[in-house]
Amino acid sequence: MKNFMSEVAVLFSYPKNLVMLAIRLILAYGFATPALLKINNLEDTVTWFDSMSIPLPMLSTYLVSSIETMGIILLFLGLFTRYISLLLSCVMLGAIFFVHIEHGFSVGNNGFEIPLYYLIFLVFLASFGAGKYSLDRVFFKDGLDD
Numbered sequence: 001m002k003n004f005m006s007e008v009a010v011l012f013s014y015p016k017n018l019v020m021l022a023i024r025l026i027l028a029y030g031f032a033t034p035a036l037l038k039i040n041n042l043e044d045t046v047t048w049f050d051s052m053s054i055p056l057p058m059l060s061t062y063l064v065s066s067i068e069t070m071g072i073i074l075l076f077l078g079l080f081t082r083y084i085s086l087l088l089s090c091v092m093l094g095a096i097f098f099v100h101i102e103h104g105f106s107v108g109n110n111g112f113e114i115p116l117y118y119l120i121f122l123v124f125l126a127s128f129g130a131g132k133y134s135l136d137r138v139f140f141k142d143g144l145d146d
Helices: 002-013 016-040 042-051 057-077 081-103 113-128 135-140
Strands: none
Touching: 016 042, 016 057, 016 081, 016 113, 042 057, 057 081, 081 113
């Protein structure tokens, strides 16, 4: 039985790096529209952040916009994945607590469901890295134990 379980574990480990690549690419795609909306309408974003009582709305707008934009690029490349995942996790926590939590969980009511899923995937990437198909592995040897 022990050998069987070992074989099953090996079998299920094969798609792991493809799944990690898919998570990175899906997250990068998911951040694209919100980041572009913020960058293309910085003044409106500052006003929106101010209306939600986000502290230092101008600084927060520039920080969030920058982190999301860099996140798209770095997640796509799989470069500095653990670091950008931590920063994007902070953005998601802010989105959950400042924007979505008052609407409940359901995405249909603009709830925190989607930001929570993003946060879970970002914590996964921060914990396990970008995987085999990434520049982190090429430059920093991150994930060689895969």
